[in-house]
Amino acid sequence: MLKQLMATSSISNFLAPLVAHITIGPRVEVEEVDFEIKTSLITMVQASTFCGKAHEDANAHLQLFLEVRGTTAIKGVTANTICLHLFPFSLLGKLKE
Numbered sequence: 001m002l003k004q005l006m007a008t009s010s011i012s013n014f015l016a017p018l019v020a021h022i023t024i025g026p027r028v029e030v031e032e033v034d035f036e037i038k039t040s041l042i043t044m045v046q047a048s049t050f051c052g053k054a055h056e057d058a059n060a061h062l063q064l065f066l067e068v069r070g071t072t073a074i075k076g077v078t079a080n081t082i083c084l085h086l087f088p089f090s091l092l093g094k095l096k097e
Contacts, residue, residue: 037086044068044071045065045090048065065087065090
């Protein structure tokens with residue numbers, strides 16, 4: 001299937017991303033809850049971003065992220081759901097893409 005697609009497509013089709021291929025965050029299923037990540041929490045997470053450079057420590061970044069994430073709880077929303085929505089704010093550059 002992939003070979004067939006590549007044979008019928010020009011190189012320019014692969015240079016620009018299609019909206020259909022852009023991933024978005026996980027769908028959150030909550031009942032009767034207004035789910036909102038507060039700006040202050042996003043700001044705290046963005047204070048220590050990770051770009052993937054050689055001098056950065058991914059484990060230290062994750063540990064700090066989990067520490068900051070642990071400062072909040074939203075009734076009816078699991079901690080994993082909060083992490084999945086909040087984590088992209090902790091990344092920069094190509095990692096965020």
